[in-house]
Amino acid sequence: MKFYRDWVRPTAISFDLDDTLYDNVPIMIAAETALIDWLALKCEAFQGMTMHQWMKQRQGYAALHPEVAHDVTALRLSSLQHAFEQQGYSAQDAASLAVQGLNVFLQTRNDFQVPPDNVALLQRLAQHYPIIAITNGNARPDNIGLAGIFDHVLSPKAGEFRMKPYCDLFRHAEQQTGHYGSAWLHVGDHIVSDVVGAINAGWQAAWFNESQLNIPFNKYSEHSVRLPHLEYTHFSDLVDSLT
Structure with a gap:
């Protein structure tokens, strides 16, 4: 583990999900592939569409x-409806197909289990701290082996809560739990969404850096990269330091 800032033992801990507690890349590839295959079955115009083309359209x-x-989730649903409407489907039929397509995606997107070792480590932490999930994605903890682990699962909501690194979800977590500011340690893999978001909210941040990359200060021009309080490559090391 590496330490970059003075830090204090938190009274509450939040976790990002994707790529922090499991490798999300193959999961998303499988889910996008399932959706594209389904689209090709439903509409001839979508046959031959690549994953890159669909992502660019969205x-x-x-x-x-x-x-x-x-x-x-709202973006995926509304962009699916728009795609069908562009092919001449009525608004009603396009809306119905969009729901079907979203369900195809979500079923595959949540068809995995978090590694048992990570589940056990979360359970160990939960004996000492309230823990919540703050995710920009739409993984469903109850479906992926994390049922009962988190006190709250917070994610963006159209018109109400913006994605990390905006402070909306961090502030919502404070209101939901009664823990504020540096009482929190947020744990995540993304140097901007997780680390910058947490630091800007006045929280402490732990950066999961499995590949032991250098901090990419010059990569994200739209956000000023901030040093985390600590960096770790093995989840067990983080849990050992907190329990």
Whole structure:
């Protein structure tokens, strides 16, 4: 473990989910593939569409509809409906198909289990701290082996809570729990979404850096990268330091 800032033992801990507690890349590839295969079955115009093309189309829709850009589930649903409407489907049929497509994606997206060792470490922490999840994504803890672990699972909601690194979800966590500011330690893999978000909210931050990368100060021009309080590569080391 590496320490970059003075830190105090927290009274509450929050966790990012994707790529912090499990490798999310193959999960998302499988889910996007399942959705694209389903789209090809439903509409001839979507046959041959690549994952890159579909992601580019969704990103373009998000740029034109900032009201849903922070909520990945709402964005996926509305962009699916828009895609079907663009192919001549009625609003009603497009909405129905969009729900079906979203369910196809979510079923595969949540068809995995968090590694048992990580579940056991979370359970160990939960004996000492209230722990919550703060995620920008739409993984469902109850479906992936984390039922009963978190006191709260917070994620962006269109028109209400923006994604990390915005402070919305951190402030919501404070209101939900009664723990404030540096009483929190937020744990996550992303140097901006998790570390910058937590630091800007006045929280402490633990950076999961499994690949032992250098802190990418020059990579994110839209956000000033901040030093975490600590960095770790093995979850067990973090838990040992907190219990």
